[in-house]
Structures are given as structure tokens and as C-alpha cells.
Amino acid sequence: MNVDFAYYWSIFWRRFPYFIVVASLLTSIGLIVAMLLPPEYEARATLLVESAKIPEQLAASTVRTEATEQLQIIERRLMTRENLVETAQRLGVVDRKEGEPFLVSQVVEDMRSRTTFSATTSRSNRRGPQNATLVTIGFRAEDARTAARVANEFVTLVLQENVEMRTAVAGETLQFFEQEVERLSGELDIQSAEIVRFKNSVGRALPDSQDYLTGRQGLLQSRLAQIERDVAEIEEQKKRILALFEQAQFQPDPQNASPQERALIEARDALDSALLVYSETSPRVRLLKARIAQLEKRVQAEKLGISANTADPKSAQQVLVDAQIAELDVRSETLNSEANKLIAEIDEIEETLGQIAGNGLTLRTLERELESTQRQHSEAVDRLAKAATGERIELLSKGQRITVIEQATPPDYPSKPNRPLIAGAGAAVGILLGLGVVLLLELLNRSIRRPSEIVDRLGITPIAVLPYLRTDTEAAWRRTVLILIVCGLMLVLPLSIYFIHSLLVPLDGFANGFLKNFGLALPGGGVN
Numbered sequence: 001m002n003v004d005f006a007y008y009w010s011i012f013w014r015r016f017p018y019f020i021v022v023a024s025l026l027t028s029i030g031l032i033v034a035m036l037l038p039p040e041y042e043a044r045a046t047l048l049v050e051s052a053k054i055p056e057q058l059a060a061s062t063v064r065t066e067a068t069e070q071l072q073i074i075e076r077r078l079m080t081r082e083n084l085v086e087t088a089q090r091l092g093v094v095d096r097k098e099g100e101p102f103l104v105s106q107v108v109e110d111m112r113s114r115t116t117f118s119a120t121t122s123r124s125n126r127r128g129p130q131n132a133t134l135v136t137i138g139f140r141a142e143d144a145r146t147a148a149r150v151a152n153e154f155v156t157l158v159l160q161e162n163v164e165m166r167t168a169v170a171g172e173t174l175q176f177f178e179q180e181v182e183r184l185s186g187e188l189d190i191q192s193a194e195i196v197r198f199k200n201s202v203g204r205a206l207p208d209s210q211d212y213l214t215g216r217q218g219l220l221q222s223r224l225a226q227i228e229r230d231v232a233e234i235e236e237q238k239k240r241i242l243a244l245f246e247q248a249q250f251q252p253d254p255q256n257a258s259p260q261e262r263a264l265i266e267a268r269d270a271l272d273s274a275l276l277v278y279s280e281t282s283p284r285v286r287l288l289k290a291r292i293a294q295l296e297k298r299v300q301a302e303k304l305g306i307s308a309n310t311a312d313p314k315s316a317q318q319v320l321v322d323a324q325i326a327e328l329d330v331r332s333e334t335l336n337s338e339a340n341k342l343i344a345e346i347d348e349i350e351e352t353l354g355q356i357a358g359n360g361l362t363l364r365t366l367e368r369e370l371e372s373t374q375r376q377h378s379e380a381v382d383r384l385a386k387a388a389t390g391e392r393i394e395l396l397s398k399g400q401r402i403t404v405i406e407q408a409t410p411p412d413y414p415s416k417p418n419r420p421l422i423a424g425a426g427a428a429v430g431i432l433l434g435l436g437v438v439l440l441l442e443l444l445n446r447s448i449r450r451p452s453e454i455v456d457r458l459g460i461t462p463i464a465v466l467p468y469l470r471t472d473t474e475a476a477w478r479r480t481v482l483i484l485i486v487c488g489l490m491l492v493l494p495l496s497i498y499f500i501h502s503l504l505v506p507l508d509g510f511a512n513g514f515l516k517n518f519g520l521a522l523p524g525g526g527v528n
Contacts, residue, residue, distance in 0.1 A: 015441055017482055019434035026433060030426010037422070039414035042140045043147035044116075045155045046406040049133035052399045061390045061399035063169045067133045068119060074161050075117045078154060084111040091150055093141065114140040115154070135402065144410035151408035162402045170391040177384040184377040191370045198359075198366060205355040206363060213356075217349045224342045227335045234332045241324055264295040 012019070049067045052060075065073070077083070081104070088094045088107050116138040137154045141147035199206060204213060271288040278285050393399045 011442060012438060015438040017485065018441060019438050020482070021434075021485060022437050023427070023430035023434035026430030027423075027427040030423045030430070033426065034417065034419040034422040037417040037419075038142045040140045040142060040416040041144035041147045041411045041413075042138050042415040043144070043151040043408040043411055044136055044138040044406075045151050045404065045408035047135040047137065047155065047158065047402050048405050049119075049135065049402050050400065052393070054393060054398050060386070061166075061170065061393045063166045063173075063390065063394060063399060065166075065169070067400070068121070070162070070165070071119045071133070071135060073165070074158055077161055078117070078157055079112060079115070081108050083157070084108050087111070087150065087153060091146065091153060093146060093150060117154075134405075137408070139408075140415065144412075144414075148408045148410040155404060155408065159402055159404070166399065166401075167391075167394045170387070170394040174384070174387040174391045177380055177387045180380045181377065181384050184373060184380055187373050188370070188377055191366065191373060195363070195366050195370065198363065202355065202359045203352075205352045205359050207356055207360040210353065210356050213349050213353055217346060217353075220342050220346050220349070224339055224346070227339045227342070231332050231335050231339075234328045234335075238325055238328050241321055241328075258299075260295060260298045264292065264299055267292045267295055 049071070085104055085107055088111055093111065094107050116136070119133060119135045121133045135158070137151055137158065139147050139151040139154065141150065267288060271285065271292060274282070274285050274288055390399075
């Protein structure tokens with residue numbers, strides 16, 4: 001396939017005025033934009049997040065916020081609406097004309113777009129510990145001093161916010177543990193008083209008294225058994241005394257007997273002999289019994305030295321026996337009284353021992369609650385001491401802190417805009433768009449201009465083709481018009497735009513207002 005470059009070159013040259021108009025227009029616009037865009041100076045300050053000066057093994061700060069998280073919190077607080085507006089007004093970042101409204105939302109967006117806040121953490125290797133965290137704060141402004149002033153203001157706010165945040169966290173931690181210790185101390189007092197009240201209410205019915213009560217119960221039971229034996233022995237002793245008294249009273253000694261006693265002995269012998277022959281109802285037996293009773297009465301009266309007719313006489317032996325019996329009765333009554341007291345105390349001990357199990361369970365529950373509260377109180381006291389140390393560390397700035405490595409200084413050269421790039425981009429776009437206009441015109445032109453097109457469209461083979469020849473006057477006039485057009489575009493258009501921007505209306509603000517409808521904006525923000 002043969003390509004007729006000469007033909008296409010001739011077409012381009014024929015359409016060259018259109019190409020040069022479009023290319024010159026866009027190139028001029030690019031140059032104007034590059035010249036009119038205000039310069040932007042960016043000032044940067046560098047901060048360093050230093051680790052704690054005191055080893056954590058000796059004393060640790062209570063502020064456990066990581067450096068990256070802390071920087072993110074500080075950045076969010078710096079970029080708040082109120083802070084940005086106050087900084088912009090105080091440092092004169094926003095230049096408002098008299099009577100012009102103060103658009104807060106536009107100022108906030110502009111300040112946020114101009115501010116850069118970045119943090120980088122260096123490591124010795126991929127798995128090694130963090131070496132240092134560097135923070136870079138930058139601000140762009142049309143004036144170099146303003147950029148440095150705002151960047152340093154942000155640095156001051158960062159340092160102030162860091163100190164306030166860390167001391168506030170340490171102070172709140174200390175205050176919390178102070179309140180916790182006070183609360184737990186109150187609970188300890190309440191629980192201790194509750195245990196004391198419970199012990200006083202139940203008396204000896206506690207597990208601690210169980211061994212004593214069991215031993216006491218055994219001693220009392222042993223004593224009670226001994227008393228019962230003593231009482232039984234007293235009763236036996238009384239029986240023996242009475243038996244011996246009766247035996248001695250009615251069995252007189254035959255050798256030393258008086259006549260009455262010998263008569264009594266003989267009457268008893270006769271009764272015994274009669275009983276061998278006669279029955280108890282025999283008149284002889286009844287007579288002998290009456291005789292014996294009479295003789296016994298006389299013998300007793302004889303021993304007491306009183307008349308036999310005296311009623312109910314008592315011998316000296318009888319008086320002695322009665323005294324011994326009375327003494328034994330007193331001892332028996334005393335022992336029975338002691339036994340009753342022992343029985344009452346044993347019953348009380350048994351009732352108390354029956355209550356020990358339930359009281360012990362309640363007491364153990366109260367003591368467990370007290371022990372749990374004591375452990376919490378001890379832990380809270382220990383943490384309170386650590387919190388006090390941590391607050392002291394933060395107040396003395398011995399913990400993790402942010403320091404300034406390099407203050408922001410006014411830059412010597414603007415960072416934006418890149419005027420050669422903008423101008424070159426305008427020229428490149430103009431050339432491409434000019435070529436596009438030429439191509440579009442040729443695609444829309446359906447006229448026949450070459451012999452090959454005559455053959456293709458009409459099916460006629462021409463003998464010869466005569467081109468259109470311009471005269472010298474026509475060619476000169478064409479060149480003059482083309483030069484005037486180019487000069488007008490290159491000179492008049494930029495000057496007109498410049499005077500409109502300077503004297504009538506700022507074109508960058510107008511352009512920003514137009515581009516804002518499409519979510520775009522010129523470099524620099526356009527806030528004046």
C-alpha cells in the first residue's frame with residue numbers, strides 16, 4: 001500500500017491556518033495560565049517521636065497509646081473545623097476584600113488541601129524493633145513567610161496537644177485509681193462491720209468454737225455421769241445406814257442384855273418355835289407378836305431412859321442415823337442441782353453445734369467476699385502507685401514525647417506551579433487539538449480533489465489534471481492574513497486575558513467557581 005505523503009502534506013498545509021489558530025489559542029491559554037497562577041511556597045517542619053527516657057523495667061508511664069495512633073489523634077484534632085478557621089484568621093492566611101463574605105467551608109477545605117501531615121517509622125530490619133518515628137508537617141501558601149508561620153504554628157499545636165493529651169490521660173488514670181481505692185476501702189469497712197455484726201449475733205455458734213464446744217460437751221457429760229454415780233452411791237449409803245440401824249436396834253446382845261432384853265429374846269425364840277407348829281392366824285402366834293411388840297417398846301424406852309409410855313421415843317443411835325441421812329440428802333440435792341445445770345448447758349451446746357454448719361457457710365461467704373475485695377483493694381493500691389509514678393513521669397516530660405528536629409523556614413523558591421510544564425502541556429494540547437481539527441475538516445469534506453478519486457467515484461480516467469494556480473498577489477495576501485491572525489492570537493489574546501484578570505475580574509477565582517461544579521479546582525485553591 002503506497003501512501004501519498006505529498007498529498008497529505010499539501011492538505012495539512014492547506015488547512016494550516018486552522019491548525020495554527022487552534023494551536024496558538026491553546027498555547028496562549030497555557031502560557032496565560034502558567035503566568036497567572038500564583039506561586040505557592042511550601043514550608044516543612046520535622047518532628048521526632050522520642051521513646052521514654054526512663055526504662056519501663058524501673059518505672060513505666062500509664063499512657064499506652066502507640067506513636068502512630070497518637071499522631072493520628074493529634075492530626076484529627078488539628079484538622080478540626082474550629083482550629084483551622086481560627087488559625088487562618090489569626091495568621092492572615094485568608095485575604096478577604098472589604099465586604100466580601102467569609103466562607104467558612106471554603107476556608108476549611110482550602111486549609112486542609114494546603115496542609116500535609118505525614119509520619120514515617122524507620123526500622124533496622126523487617127522484623128526488628130522500631131528505631132524512630134518522624135513526623136513531617138508542611139503548609140503551602142502564596143507567601144513564603146506565611147507558609148513557614150503556619151507550619152510552625154501547627155508544630156506548636158502538635159507539641160501542646162501531645163503534652164496535654166498525655167498529661168490528661170495520666171491524670172485521668174490517677175484519678176480513676178484514687179476513686180477505685182476509696183470505693184474499695186469503703187466496701188472493706190462495710191464488709192468487715194458486717195462480719196463483726198454476724199459474729200456477735202451468733203455468739204459461739206461459729207466453726208472456730210466447734211472444737212472448744214465439743215471438748216466442753218465431753219467434759220460436761222463426764223461430770224454428769226460422775227454426779228449420777230455419786231447420787232447412786234449416796235442412795236446406797238443411805239440404805240446401808242438404815243439397814244445397819246435396824247439390825248442393831250432389834251438384835252440386842254444376849255450376854256449384856258437387861259432383863260427386858262432377855263425377855264424380848266425369849267419371846268422371839270418362842271415365836272419362832274410357835275411358827276413351826278402354828279399358822280400366822282393362830283391365837284398363840286398373835287399373842288406372842290403382841291408380847292414381842294410390847295417388849296421392844298420397853299427395851300427402846302429403857303435405852304433412852306424414858307418411860308415406856310412416852311410416845312415415839314428416839315434413841316441416840318436414831319438421832320445419829322437421822323443426822324447422817326440428812327447430810328446425805330443435802331449432798332444428793334446439791335449434786336442433782338449441779339446435774340440439772342450441766343444438762344441445760346449440754347442442751348445449749350448441742351443446739352449451738354447444730355447451728356455451726358449454717359453459720360459457717362454464711363461466714364465463709366462473707367469472708368470470701370472480704371478476701372476478694374481485699375485482693376482488689378491491694379491491686380488498686382499497687383496500680384495507684386504506678387499511676388502516680390506515671391503521672392509524675394508525664395509531668396516531668398520523661399515519657400514518650402515529640403520534639404522538634406527542624407523548624408519550618410521560609411522557602412527560597414516556590415514549589416508550585418510548574419510553569420514550564422503547564423505551558424508545555426498547553427502547547428502539546430494545542431498541537432494535538434489543531435491536528436484533530438485538520439483531520440475532522442478533511443473527514444467532513446466530501447469533494448473530489450485527486451485523479452484517483454475521479455476514477456474511484458465516477459469511473460472515468462482523466463487524460464490530464466490541471467491544478468489551481470494562485471497569482472502572486474493572492475499568495476501574498478494569503479500570507480499576510482495568516483501572519484496577522486497568528487500575531488493576533490499570540491499577542492492580543494494573552495494581553496487581553498491579562499488585562500481582564502488584572503483590572504476587571506480575577507480569572508482564577510472565576511475558573512475555580514466554574515470547575516467546582518465539576519469537582520475540580522486549579523492548583524493553589526483560589527482562596528484570596
